[in-house]
Amino acid sequence: MKSTIVTAELLDRVRNRLAQDATEPSFASVAAAIRAEAGGVLGDTDLLRALRLLQTELTGAGPLETLLADPAVSDVLVNAPDQVWVDAGAGLERAAVTFTDEAAVRRLAQRLALTAGRRLDDAQPWVDGQLANAGNGIGVRLHAVLAPVAHGGTCLSLRVLRPATLGLDQLIAAGSINAEAAELVRRIVQCRLAFLVTGGTGAGKTTVLGALLAEVDPAERIVCVEDAPELAPTHQHVVRLVARGANVERVGEITLRDLVRQALRMRPDRIVVGEVRGPEVVDMLTALNTGHDGGAGTVHANSPGEVPARLEALAALGGMDRAALHSQLAAAVQVILHVVRRRDGTRQLTQIGVLQRKKDGTVVVVSAWRADGGECCGTARLKQLLEAR
Helix, strand or coil: CCCCCCCHHHHHHHHHHHHCCCCCCCHHHHHHHHHHHHCCCCCHHHHHHHHHHHHHHHCCCHHHHHHHHCCCCCEEEEEECCEEEEECCCCEEECCCCCCCHHHHHHHHHHHHHHCCCCCCCCCCEEEEEECCCCCCCEEEEEEECCCCCCCCCEEEEEEECCECCCHHHHHHCCCCCHHHHHHHHHHHHCCCCEEEEECCCCCHHHHHHHHHCCCCCCCCEEEEECCCCECCCCCCEEEEECECCCCCCCCCECHHHHHHHHHCCCCCEEEEEEECCCHHHHHHHHHCCCCCCCEEEEECCCHHHHHHHHHHHHHHCCCCHHHHHHHHHHHCCEEEEEEECCCCCEEEEEEEEEEECCCCCEEEEEEEECCCCCCCCHHHHHHHHHHC
């Protein structure tokens, strides 16, 4: 018969006791807390059962730890205690993992927020943070929203940040880049053309960028600036700078803009911004216009044609007007590489575009290569850029 001694009330008392101890809970301290709260009437079987429940809850990502450990999983989403979803490369799927109740989800979210050095409570009901890398180099980006802001209960979103170490040959073998496109992007890198990898969330932008950086001449020094440590190209001379958010006292923030400026003083051959999503676009374009050829970065965009408008919006956050943005962009960036994620979960480089300046001074992106074989008006322009280098 299943024991009824290990009740929810007992577990709550144990949690409260452990919360009064500032140290990290250990196996021995959890066991001692259980025995103390049970009044010494708990048998070995019930003790082990309670230990398993609490150790799972109090260590790592709790019930979600096994999901995050799966090498195929990129996202873990919790909408409710009985609604846990994962993305393992084929779209979102319902996971078998569940929580006992809403309070359990809330406790996990608050504990992870504390681990990330953030505050999450009724006064600050959402959090965006970075969990420290595990020993295998895998990090996790955390986002959580508490009820009642999240109407159905605490929502937890975890993005697994695995180092982008795949090479170009591996992407070709996986079907992400075909042989014709691979030859073009190799020449783009070798000729030191500045490029942006664009696409939607989860399309594989960082993976493609990492693969291309591995093609850079070994004699060159690459300085990577990132919001989260994802880029890990197989190149012998890479310096990685990672931004940092403010702590619970709202001090100590280090922005991408700060790091781009620092990168300029580090004798870079190539400056790379892992993800351009704010006013740092101003500093990146300025850097690429000061003699630093071959720079790169990633930008969220639905299509290559929308890149200029996307950068306009980001530059406005940094105080750069539309005319100045287009002038800087035309001089700083030559190529756009667009990747998409299809419904079956596969990722592919679908377009290579070049930037052209119109008579009115604005910049547009025209296709130089398309995976679907569609019309390309920029092929001659790309050839001209490559031959000029």
